Amino acid sequence: MRPAIALYLVTYAVGVVGQTWCGKNYMLGSPMAPPGGQFPLPTTTNQPLLAFRCAPAIKPYLASDKSGSIIVDTGLTHLKVEGAVPFYAKSNSTLAVSVTVNGCLLASGSVPVNATGLELPFSLSSLKPQKGPLTISCTAISEDDFNFKAISELKFMPDPTEGSVTKMDLRTGALMVQSNGGRGSTWEPIFPIGFYTGFDNYLAANLSVINNLKARGFTVIHPIPTFGNLTALNEVLDRMEEVGIFLMYDMRFSYMNNTAVTEQVNMIKSRKNLLLWYTGDEPDGTSDPLNSTTISYDLINELDGYHPVSLVLNCQDYQFTAYTRGTDIVMQDTYPIDINATFSAVYHTPCASDCGVCGCDNCKGNFDDISSRMEEFKWRLDVLGDKRNKPVWAVPQAFGGEEFWPRTPTGNEFLVQSVLSINHGALGIVPWDDPTPADVKESATQLALAMPAINKFLFDPHSTFGPVNTNGVDIGIWKSGSQTLLLATNLNYAPTTVTIGDVFAITSNEILNSGGSVQMDSNGQLHISLDSVGTVGFVL
Missing domain, CATH: 2.60.40.1180 (Golgi alpha-mannosidase II)
Structure with a gap:
């Protein structure tokens, strides 16, 4: 739960029995009741299952691209995950894989069973660029003539006439941008590292802050709305473009308003340094409508389509499937530093799996909460067949002295959170929030300056x-x-x-x-x- 959101709920919930966070009642006197919405655990089987999956290596391809590849995964499992079907052939056998678009062969090749990340190359010359995605059908035939099928989407779009493009490399989960801050001709991976950043009191008040953040090695700034003064917003975004730092544009307060989303996307999408969109800020905590993130996701792609969409989930396990349908990037904001994980000092109620809010949902109050959350989210995405399509990012705690968090983490504690997240798969680090204490800022700077050396390993498909x-x-x-x-x-x-x-x-x-x-x-x-x-x- 964000401090700002917590304050909102305190005001809103006075005298209201049944106000919830992560589906749980948390007000004094509210009944304990299972929140529901838990991720359904897949059943197991003694018979090996083949989870045959395929996806384009890059999303989107552009008209100026000449060729591409399809990634094929043929993992064996005993879990009944999405798309897994019984496999009766030898585990060391091969599959004849073919990929078609509109009934026409796009790519083919032989792929071993239980392989990960095999690529089948194809030419884009036979396809016509279009705004919406193409459906690709993948078929695998075993040596014993068993058939396996999978469906995916291929985005092959016209080159934009203005603005930028952010590609997703589904081989590694990296975002890819054009070199030289979006102005060059080659594509390179970027590790987004930078804070949710105060706007009126910080960025807009002193534009030199942006130059300082760039000099510290941060690659992205995530301004925190609202942006009531559009002149100030444009001055901030202009300076960000000038220094070459990317924008993560936040629509948390308006993402469920189609008119507001349309206005903002049309206003921002031509920015050369736009990296990605951000919609739901803890929609699972506030129990936003289950289709809310999908509606905004579809609208943003209709209006733009050249930049991925992100959101952050706060709950350990509440309506994960519904909310992640509407995003390309799943973020988690586990804040375990100096909390009381079992009793809420704010609401004077216990915290458990069926009640209460203590600032870190279903947490123990230690660093392991972060690695557990990372692994849980990745595992669920794998069960849903989305692990390759939807990377997980982390939001380390960089604040304190309010509500559930009596103190701010030290610089060393900040680095533990961040490096622990990277070790468990985070491909972006966006802490909440800046301004932050000097030692946290210095530690974040150390990590940002180290990222170019780290990226060579994270974003090597063969590492x-x-x-x-x-x-x-x-x-x-x-x-x-x-x-x-x-x-x-x-x-x-x-x-x-x-x-x-x-x-x-x-x-x-x-x-x-x-x-x-x-x-x-x-x-x-x-x-x-x-x-x-x-x-x-x-x-x-």
């Missing part, structure tokens, strides 16, 4: 990832070619040393350090020493 969690230290290890990226963060409030093997290195290049070191011994083992809530990043 491999191995997670390690030992003795309360969370470690992400990416291997790309002859190099290894190691991000290690200490979830303990005490100095901790851990040892891991199978990491061969001749030299190491430190890219991030908030209290720690690494040392390789003669046996090829890596010793990682971290201060209390310390974090290190090395390229080995």
Whole structure:
């Protein structure tokens, strides 16, 4: 729950029995009742199932693109996930895959069973660019003549006459922008890192703030509405374009108003530095209509279509499927720092799975809440068949001293939240909120300046990832070619040393350090020493 939203609910809920957050009653005297809306757990089967899926590698392709590829996944599972059907052939067999559009063959090839991310190339010359998506039909035939089918969408659009395009690389989950801040001819991945940022009291009051944020390495600014003064808004957006920092445009207060959405999209979509749209701000918390995010998503794509849409979910498990239908990017804002996870000091009620609100839904009040939320969201998207299509981003806590959060995180605690999120799959870091204390800003700057080195591993489709969690230290290890990226963060409030093997290195290049070191011994083992809530990043 955001501080601003919490204040709104306090005012609105006085004397109202049954006011809810995440579907739960939280006012004193309200009855305890199951909120409903939980994600249905898939059943298991003894028979192996094949989850055959296909998707375009890039979304959207443009008329100026000459070729593309279709990504094929043929995972075996015992969970009855979306599209999974019984598989009777040998697990080491191959599938003859064909991809058609309007009945015409687009791509074909042989794909092993239980493979991930195999690409089938195709030419775009036979297709005509259009605003709406094309339906692609994928068929796989096993050596024993079993058939498997999947449906996906291919966006092949005209080149825009103005503004920018943000592509999604579905091989890695990266957003891709044109080089030189949207002005160049080549496409490169971007890791969005930057704060939800105060507008009237901060950005509009001093445009030099924008130059400072750019110099610190932040790639995106997410101005917090409302934007009552359009002259001031345009001055802020003009300065952002001048310095080359991307815009995440927020319609939280108006995304359910089609007229307002239409006005704002038409006003903003021609901006050269527009990265993506943002609609629902915790719609699961406020129980917005279940089709609200989908309605706005469809309208935005009708009006624009060249930039992805994002939203943030606050609840651990409330109407996840409904709200994520209306987004390309799913964000989570788990705020566990210094909370009382079992009793609300604001509403004087207990917090449990069927009642209460304590600022972090169904949390324990530690860093593990963040990694759990990341993994839960990714798993649900996988069950729904959307893991490849919808990356997950994180919103670290960068505030405090209000409502459920007595204090602001330290800079080191901020880095733990952020690196923990990246280790568990976050492809964007957008903290709430700026202005933030100096030590948090400095730690965020350290991470932002390290991201170019980290991106080479996150956004390499051929890199491999191995997670390690030992003795309360969370470690992400990416291997790309002859190099290894190691991000290690200490979830303990005490100095901790851990040892891991199978990491061969001749030299190491430190890219991030908030209290720690690494040392390789003669046996090829890596010793990682971290201060209390310390974090290190090395390229080995």
